[in-house]
Amino acid sequence: MLANIPRLQALMKRDNVDAVIATCPENVTYLSGFWAMSQWVRRGPQAYVLFPRESEQPCIIANSGILDLVPDQQPWITEIRRYGYFQTDVDTSAKLDESDRLQQELFRSKAYKDSVDALVAAVKEKGLERATLGIDEMGITPQCMDQLRSALPDAKFLRSFSLFERVRSVKTSGEIEILRNAARATERAIDAAMAGAAEGVTEREMLREFNACLARNDTAPVVGCIGFGARSAMSNVQPSDRKLKRADLIRFDVGGRHRHYRSDMSRGASLGEPSAKVSKYYRAVEKGVLRGYDIIKPGLKVSDLFKEVVATVQREGIPHFKRSHVGHGIGVDGYDPPNIAESSAEVLEEDVVICVETPYYELGFAGLQVEDMIRVTKDGAESLMTLPTALRIL
Amino acid sequence: MLANIPRLQALMKRDNVDAVIATCPENVTYLSGFWAMSQWVRRGPQAYVLFPRESEQPCIIANSGILDLVPDQQPWITEIRRYGYFQTDVDTSAKLDESDRLQQELFRSKAYKDSVDALVAAVKEKGLERATLGIDEMGITPQCMDQLRSALPDAKFLRSFSLFERVRSVKTSGEIEILRNAARATERAIDAAMAGAAEGVTEREMLREFNACLARNDTAPVVGCIGFGARSAMSNVQPSDRKLKRADLIRFDVGGRHRHYRSDMSRGASLGEPSAKVSKYYRAVEKGVLRGYDIIKPGLKVSDLFKEVVATVQREGIPHFKRSHVGHGIGVDGYDPPNIAESSAEVLEEDVVICVETPYYELGFAGLQVEDMIRVTKDGAESLMTLPTALRIL
Numbered sequence: 127m128l129a130n131i132p133r134l135q136a137l138m139k140r141d142n143v144d145a146v147i148a149t150c151p152e153n154v155t156y157l158s159g160f161w162a163m164s165q166w167v168r169r170g171p172q173a174y175v176l177f178p179r180e181s182e183q184p185c186i187i188a189n190s191g192i193l194d195l196v197p198d199q200q201p202w203i204t205e206i207r208r209y210g211y212f213q214t215d216v217d218t219s220a221k222l223d224e225s226d227r228l229q230q231e232l233f234r235s236k237a238y239k240d241s242v243d244a245l246v247a248a249v250k251e252k253g254l255e256r257a258t259l260g261i262d263e264m265g266i267t268p269q270c271m272d273q274l275r276s277a278l279p280d281a282k283f284l285r286s287f288s289l290f291e292r293v294r295s296v297k298t299s300g301e302i303e304i305l306r307n308a309a310r311a312t313e314r315a316i317d318a319a320m321a322g323a324a325e326g327v328t329e330r331e332m333l334r335e336f337n338a339c340l341a342r343n344d345t346a347p348v349v350g351c352i353g354f355g356a357r358s359a360m361s362n363v364q365p366s367d368r369k370l371k372r373a374d375l376i377r378f379d380v381g382g383r384h385r386h387y388r389s390d391m392s393r394g395a396s397l398g399e400p401s402a403k404v405s406k407y408y409r410a411v412e413k414g415v416l417r418g419y420d421i422i423k424p425g426l427k428v429s430d431l432f433k434e435v436v437a438t439v440q441r442e443g444i445p446h447f448k449r450s451h452v453g454h455g456i457g458v459d460g461y462d463p464p465n466i467a468e469s470s471a472e473v474l475e476e477d478v479v480i481c482v483e484t485p486y487y488e489l490g491f492a493g494l495q496v497e498d499m500i501r502v503t504k505d506g507a508e509s510l511m512t513l514p515t516a517l518r519i520l
Numbered sequence: 521m522l523a524n525i526p527r528l529q530a531l532m533k534r535d536n537v538d539a540v541i542a543t544c545p546e547n548v549t550y551l552s553g554f555w556a557m558s559q560w561v562r563r564g565p566q567a568y569v570l571f572p573r574e575s576e577q578p579c580i581i582a583n584s585g586i587l588d589l590v591p592d593q594q595p596w597i598t599e600i601r602r603y604g605y606f607q608t609d610v611d612t613s614a615k616l617d618e619s620d621r622l623q624q625e626l627f628r629s630k631a632y633k634d635s636v637d638a639l640v641a642a643v644k645e646k647g648l649e650r651a652t653l654g655i656d657e658m659g660i661t662p663q664c665m666d667q668l669r670s671a672l673p674d675a676k677f678l679r680s681f682s683l684f685e686r687v688r689s690v691k692t693s694g695e696i697e698i699l700r701n702a703a704r705a706t707e708r709a710i711d712a713a714m715a716g717a718a719e720g721v722t723e724r725e726m727l728r729e730f731n732a733c734l735a736r737n738d739t740a741p742v743v744g745c746i747g748f749g750a751r752s753a754m755s756n757v758q759p760s761d762r763k764l765k766r767a768d769l770i771r772f773d774v775g776g777r778h779r780h781y782r783s784d785m786s787r788g789a790s791l792g793e794p795s796a797k798v799s800k801y802y803r804a805v806e807k808g809v810l811r812g813y814d815i816i817k818p819g820l821k822v823s824d825l826f827k828e829v830v831a832t833v834q835r836e837g838i839p840h841f842k843r844s845h846v847g848h849g850i851g852v853d854g855y856d857p858p859n860i861a862e863s864s865a866e867v868l869e870e871d872v873v874i875c876v877e878t879p880y881y882e883l884g885f886a887g888l889q890v891e892d893m894i895r896v897t898k899d900g901a902e903s904l905m906t907l908p909t910a911l912r913i914l
Contacts, residue, residue: 150563163756167742168854169544169658191844194754194881213842213881214755220884226750230883263662264563268679271662285662334736341731344724347740348561356620360588361608362557448607450585460562487588487607489624490614 127202128300128458129157134293138179144257145182146286147245148175150265152458153290155386158186160201165265172241172270175203182252187244190237197228207248209238242273249278260286295455295463297477301387302501305456305479308384309499309510311343312391316378316513319352320395323520325372329354329365336380345382348460349390353377358394358493361485372398375408375492376520379485381460388460390481391511392497395518407486408494408517410443414452414484415496415515422482422500422507428470431482435466439484453482456499478502479510521596522694522852523551528687532573538651539576540680541639542569544659546852547684549780552580554595559659566635566664569597576646581638584631591622601642603632636667643672654680689849689857691871695781696895699850699873702778703893703904705737706785710772710907713746714789717914719766723748723759730774739776742854743784747771752887755879766792769802769886770914773879775854782854784875785905786891789912801880802888802911804837808846808878809890809909816876816894816901822864825876829860833878847876850893872896873904 134157138146148157151166154173162173174187185205188196190212214233216222222230238244249255255278263285266274275283297305318339319332329352337347353363354370358377370376374397381390394408417438418431432452439447455462456479464472466480474480483497499510528551532540542551545560548567556567568581579599582590584606608627610616616624632638643649649672657679660668669677691699712733713726723746731741747757748764752771764770768791775784788802811832812825826846833841849856850873858866860874868874877891893904 152563161758163743163758169546192756195756195758198754198758198760211844212755213844214753215840215880215882217882217884220750222884223750226753226883229754268657268662268665330738334738337735337740338732341735341741342728344728346731347735349557356614356617359608359620360592360623361606362586362589364555364557364589364592366592446609450605450607486609488609488611489620490611490616 128159128298130293130296130298133296135179137289137293138260141260141289142258143179143260143284143286143289145176145178145254146260146289147262148177148290149262150287153262153265156294156458158201158203160186160199160203161195161386162188162192163195164189164192170267172266174241174245176245176248178252178254185248187241187248190233193232194229196232197225206232207238207244208232208235209240209244211237242270242277245274246277249281254281256280258282258284260284260289262287262290291463294457294459295478296475297457297479301457302477302479304385304387305499306510308345308382308387308389309391310512311340311345311384312380312382312389313511313513314343315339316380316393320518320520323370323376323395323397325370325397327370328367329357330367333365340382345384348383348388349379349381351379353493356490356492359487359489359491361487361493370397373400375400375404375494377493377495379495379497386458388456388458389499390456390460390497391499392483392485392495393513393518394494394496395520397520399519400517404492404494405517406443410439411484411486411494412496412515413442414439415482415498418482418500419507419509422474422502423505424474424476424502426474428464428466428472428474429468432466432468432470435482435484444486447486449484452484453480455479456481474502476502476504522553522692524687524690524692527690528571529573531683531687532654535654535678535683536652537573537654537678537680537683539570539572539648540654540683541656542571542684543656544681547656547659550688550852552595552597554580554593554597555589555780556582556586557589558583558586564661566660568635568639570639570642572646572648579642581635581642587626588623590626591619600626601632601638602626602629603634603638605631636664636671639668640671643675648675650674652676652678654678654683656681656684685857688851689872690869691851691873695851696871696873698779698781699893700904702739702776702781702783703785704906705734705739705778706774706776706783707905707907708737709733710774710787714912714914717764717770717789717791719764719791721764722761723751724761727759734776739778742777742782743773743775745773747887750884750886753881753883753885755881755887764791767794769794769798769888771887771889773889773891780852782850782852783893784850784854784891785893786877786879786889787907787912788888788890789914791914793913794911798886798888799911800837804833804841805878805880805888806890806909807836808833809876809892812876812894813901813903816868816896817899818868818870818896820868822858822860822866822868823862826860826862826864829876829878838880841880843878846878847874849873850875868896870896870898
């Protein structure tokens with residue numbers, strides 16, 4: 127199981143929430159281990175997880191059209207309610223394997239009219255119709271939310287997306303292992319793309335190589351900002367036909383999705399010797415991230431991490447360096463808490479996984495960025511990275 | 521411009537909508553041509569397009585953190601309102617190119633406090649504070665919607681996601697060209713993956729090859745259902761370590777995203793000679809799709825298309841064939857209207873692009889499926905496909 131259930135239960139108790147309902151793809155998959163394909167690839171399809179705080183069993187609500195994914199994925203939550211019609215036939219002459227037998231059983235279960243109908247039935251059967259229900263407001267459509275409110279007039283609804291985020295910020299060992307693999311797959315793709323660097327190669331060609339290598343490492347592309355020269359100063363630079371020239375700075379700010387978990391990292395390179403300004407500024411942003419490793423540990427105020435990282439970049443070569451944040455948590459979503467900003471009231475906890483980043487964008491010059499994925503350990507920091515942070519000379 | 525503006529204006533007039541507000545990534549990109557990265561890769565980040573039906577100029581609302589994408593993408597809507605803080609420096613010694621100059625100009629414009637603050641200012645400046653506003657309910661968070669309602673107490677809000685869907689269902693020539701390229705890229709990836717078929721190759725290895733080829737054709741993977749043998753009967757089969765054996769049926773139901781537009785198609789193959797049942801059943805589902813080409817034209821009732829396709833599969837070899845639908849529209853979303861179902865009240869129009877599909881799933885046996893992307897022409901059907909529909913013998 128990937129979800130941090132004890133933390134979920136503790137936060138539900140703190141907020142007097144009797145049950146939570148996950149509705150957006152990240153929270154449904156996080157809480158149940160069930161990857162409900164349709165909601166991941168489009169906005170609109172509804173899948174939920176109802177999780178009562180105590181005693182009652184949790185339950186997955188899914189469209190009949192994705193029931194086949196249940197036996198194949200074997201989520202830890204085994205109570206499934208389905209809705210809608212989907213036609214699947216059975217070869218009565220064949221001996222079905224266990225997965226197909228379970229699928230057949232699921233198709234024999236009652237099909238509710240729609241997602242809310244199924245959810246309401248589950249809420250009622252668990253005696254929660256007068257309870258305080260924390261509903262993740264980011265995946266349920268407004269129409270379904272209206273329907274849910276009128277079907278459960280005595281329930282109290284609280285928006286709970288932020289509660290889910292708070293639970294997710296402290297990772298379980300299974301999640302850390304996946305995040306490590308996600309980071310490794312992405313590093314391999316950076317290596318593969320940079321290996322192809324040569325005069326005349328375009329940003330787009332480098333992205334193709336990057337994404338193809340991600341694919342070979344079972345990772346879907348999500349963020350592919352790769353820019354050359356002055357284009358690297360565009361914070362979200364989308365690869366173009368701009369050709370690589372000698373002494374160009376190359377900025378990678380990239381990430382993918384591996385077994386549902388995100389990677390996010392940044393590295394820079396130069397085709398041949400960089401200018402003195404690039405060297406100096408890159409070293410400054412690099413030292414900012416490295417300073418993070420010195421001070422990260424449980425109990426550190428996130429605002430202090432922000433201040434210390436920014437001050438380091440300023441001291442080490444970019445006196446005018448300013449940022450809204452110098453990183454963020456990462457997990458099943460690309461931005462989990464904490465947001466590493468001056469205004470943060472949070473402190474680091476063990477097994478929080480964060481990206482620490484110090485991008486500097488200067489129009490007409492370049493964008494320089496180092497971003498590492500870092501786990502907060504019992505008494506310090508563990509890098510999930512293996513690539514050196516230094517500017518790579520190609 | 522990709523959006524069908526005359527159709528949008530006509531439907532707004534029909535529904536007495538004075539302005540629409542796009543909020544979900546598909547509709548923001550569709551309406552403006554602006555790809556607001558943050559909302560495409562996560563749920564939560566807010567970007568909007570305000571489009572008044574008459575006279576007043578449309579406007580994009582975007583976070584300061586994605587302003588760099590505006591000059592690089594050059595959306596046809598040029599009025600931009602930004603919100604939030606983002607730090608970008610400028611090399612005052614450099615001569616900025618036009619894109620950087622425009623970016624600098626955007627960063628000098630007023631930064632609103634948040635997305636709703638910026639949207640409300642635009643609504644008021646266009647004299648729409650007492651108007652009927654059609655708001656796409658699928659991208660705005662409930663919190664932002666609450667904030668919008670209280671800031672505009674005299675406006676009338678209508679949920680307009682379905683209006684956007686209806687507009688999008690009839691494609692412009694630019695969209696058809698992109699859909700054609702999306703189809704071609706996906707076909708190439710099917711060819712590449714099938715070319716690697718051999719005894720012992722796993723489903724996962726075939727997916728890697730498929731996704732890597734998509735990457736080389738500037739297409740992001742979205743749906744990658746590839747199953748061998750009895751596993752192909754799982755409708756959403758996710759590739760596993762199952763090895764390919766002689767006489768295995770291979771089912772591909774796959775699609776990607778190319779320049780923001782979706783592809784979705786299905787083909788089958790067999791490693792060596794298929795069984796008589798596979799041949800017969802595959803031929804039946806293939807004939808169902810081919811029957812679509814015979815009858816598709818403007819004015820055809822979608823319910824008649826459904827009935828005729830289903831009846832053909834039944835007559836040609838699967839007498840018990842049943843389906844909830846035999847296809848759907850496709851565009852910037854994977855499921856645009858119409859849904860090709862018996863209950864549909866719609867008729868086909870010229871330049872609707874649909875997927876026609878006849879999947880048959882039989883547990884313990886196999887899943888057989890042909891799915892083509894088809895454009896409704898002035899007087900018939902045009903295939904966006906080049907791959908033969910027949911079962912491929914590998």
